Amino acid sequence: MPDVEGLSWPEGDAGALESAAGRVTRLGESVQAAGSHISGIASDTAGWTGLAAIAFSGAVNAQRAELARAGSGLADAGGAVRRLARIVDDAQDRVRQLAKRVREAEDEADDAAAIATAARATADQAEASAAAANPLLGSAAPFSPEAQAAQQAIGAAAQAESQAAEARARADRIREHATARADDEVDRVKAADDDAAGVVGAAIGLAPESSAPKVGGLPGLPRDFECPLDDEGFNNLVTGMYGGVGFARFLDALARARSRGAGALIHSEALMNKSADRIRQSVNDNFDTCVPQYLDPPKPPEPPDDDWRPEWLEDVNEAYDDAVEEVGSAMDDVVNGDNPIWPMPGPGRGPRPSFGPGF
Amino acid sequence: MDVIGLSPGPVSNVGDRLSSAGRELAGLAGQTDFGGMSEPPRTAAALDLLAGEWSAGLAASGGAISMIGRITSVTAGLFELVDGK
Numbered sequence: 001m002p003d004v005e006g007l008s009w010p011e012g013d014a015g016a017l018e019s020a021a022g023r024v025t026r027l028g029e030s031v032q033a034a035g036s037h038i039s040g041i042a043s044d045t046a047g048w049t050g051l052a053a054i055a056f057s058g059a060v061n062a063q064r065a066e067l068a069r070a071g072s073g074l075a076d077a078g079g080a081v082r083r084l085a086r087i088v089d090d091a092q093d094r095v096r097q098l099a100k101r102v103r104e105a106e107d108e109a110d111d112a113a114a115i116a117t118a119a120r121a122t123a124d125q126a127e128a129s130a131a132a133a134n135p136l137l138g139s140a141a142p143f144s145p146e147a148q149a150a151q152q153a154i155g156a157a158a159q160a161e162s163q164a165a166e167a168r169a170r171a172d173r174i175r176e177h178a179t180a181r182a183d184d185e186v187d188r189v190k191a192a193d194d195d196a197a198g199v200v201g202a203a204i205g206l207a208p209e210s211s212a213p214k215v216g217g218l219p220g221l222p223r224d225f226e227c228p229l230d231d232e233g234f235n236n237l238v239t240g241m242y243g244g245v246g247f248a249r250f251l252d253a254l255a256r257a258r259s260r261g262a263g264a265l266i267h268s269e270a271l272m273n274k275s276a277d278r279i280r281q282s283v284n285d286n287f288d289t290c291v292p293q294y295l296d297p298p299k300p301p302e303p304p305d306d307d308w309r310p311e312w313l314e315d316v317n318e319a320y321d322d323a324v325e326e327v328g329s330a331m332d333d334v335v336n337g338d339n340p341i342w343p344m345p346g347p348g349r350g351p352r353p354s355f356g357p358g359f
Numbered sequence: 360m361d362v363i364g365l366s367p368g369p370v371s372n373v374g375d376r377l378s379s380a381g382r383e384l385a386g387l388a389g390q391t392d393f394g395g396m397s398e399p400p401r402t403a404a405a406l407d408l409l410a411g412e413w414s415a416g417l418a419a420s421g422g423a424i425s426m427i428g429r430i431t432s433v434t435a436g437l438f439e440l441v442d443g444k
Contacts, residue, residue, distance in 0.1 A: 011399060042377065063424055
C-alpha cells in the first residue's frame with residue numbers, strides 16, 4: 001500500500017485482476033469452442049440409427065449445452081473481474097489524488113506555520129532591540145526608529161500567524177473531505193468486489209460436474225458405475241449396455257492378440273461373437289425399458305441409495321459377466337497352450353499375448 | 360426386434376475424434392491459474408474456488424466426453440464383430 005497520508009486504501013491489485021480476467025475469459029472461449037467442436041464431430045454419425053443413436057445424440061448435446069452454458073458463465077465472470085479491476089484501478093487513482101491534495105495542503109500549512117514562527121521570532125527580536133535602544137523610555141518612546149521597526153515586525157508576525165491558521169484550517173477541511181471520499185472509494189471497491197464475487201460464484205456453479213462416471217476394469221464394470229439415471233442417462237444407458245471402458249479393454253485385448261499374430265484365436269473370437277450377440281440381444285431386449293427411463297428418468301429412492309440402479313442394467317451385467325468369463329477362460333486356454341488350435345506350439349510361437357488386467 | 364443401424368467405420372471414427380476432443384478439453388484444466396490473490400477478498404476467494412472447481416470439472420467433463428467417444432468406438436466395434444461376419 002502506498003503512502004496515502006493516512007487515508008483509507010481500496011485494496012486490490014488491478015493488474016493481477018485484469019490478468020485473471022483475461023485468463024478466465026480465454027478459458028470460457030476455449031470451453032465454448034470445445035462444445036462446438038464436439039457438437040460438430042457428433043453430427044457426423046449419418047447412418048447410425050436406433051435408440052442408442054438417439055441416446056448418443058442426447059448425451060453429446062447435453063455435454064455441448066453444458067459447455068456452452070459454462071463457457072458463457074466464464075465469459076460473464078471474466079467481464080465482472082475486468083470491471084472490478086477497472087474500479088480498483090480508478091478508486092486507487094482517486095485516493096492517490098486525494099492524498100496528493102492533502103499532502104499539498106498540509107505542506108502549505110506547515111510552510112505558513114514556519115513563516116509565522118519566523119515572523120514571531122523576528123518581532124520578538126525587534127521588540128527586544130527597541131527596548132534595548134531606549135532603556136529608560138521603553139514603550140514611552142513609540143516613535144523611535146527601533147520601536148517602529150518592532151511594531152512592523154509584530155504586525156507582520158500577526159499576519160503570518162493568521163495566514164498559518166487559515167492554511168491549517170484549509171488543510172484540515174481538505175483532509176476531512178479526502179478522508180470521507182477515500183472511505184467512499186473503499187466502499188465502492190467493496191461493492192464491486194461483492195458484485196464480481198457473485199458473478200464468479202455463478203460461474204463456479206456452472207463448472208462441469210465433477211461427478212464423472214467411475215469406470216473400473218474387467219469384469220463387473222457396470223457394478224462400479226455410480227451415476228444415477230438422470231441427466232447423465234447416456235452413461236447409464238450405453239455404458240451399462242456395452243460394458244463401457246471395461247468392455248473396450250476387452251475388445252482391445254482381442255485386437256492386440258490379433259496384431260501379435262495370434263490368428264488361432266478363432267475359437268475365442270467365435271465365442272466372442274457369440275457373447276457379443278448375447279450382449280447385443282440383452283441390449284435390444286432392454287431398449288424398450290431403458291430408453292423411457294432415459295427420457296423420463298425415475299427418481300432413485302430417498303435418501304439416495306448408492307446401490308440403486310435400473311433393473312435392466314442387472315440383465316446386461318449378467319450377460320456381460322458371462323461373456324467375460326467364457327471368453328476369458330477360452331483365451332487363457334489358448335495362450336497357455338492348453339488349446340490344440342494354438343498354431344505355433346513350442347519355443348517358436350512368439351511372445352505370449354497380453355490381454356491386460358482381468359485376464 | 361432389430362432397431363439398430365450402424366456403419367462401424369464412420370461411427371468408430373466419430374468416437375475416436377470425440378475421445379480426442381475430450382482429452383483436449385481435459386487439458387484445459389491446466390489453464391485455471393487465475394487464483395492466488397488475497398484482495399479484494401470476496402472476488403479473490405471466489406477466483407480460488409473457481410480455479411479449483413473448474414480444474415476438476417474440466418478434467419471430469421473431458422473424461423466423460425472421452426468416455427462417450429470410447430464407448431461409441433466400442434459400440435461400432437461390437438457391431439462390426441456381430442454384423443460384419
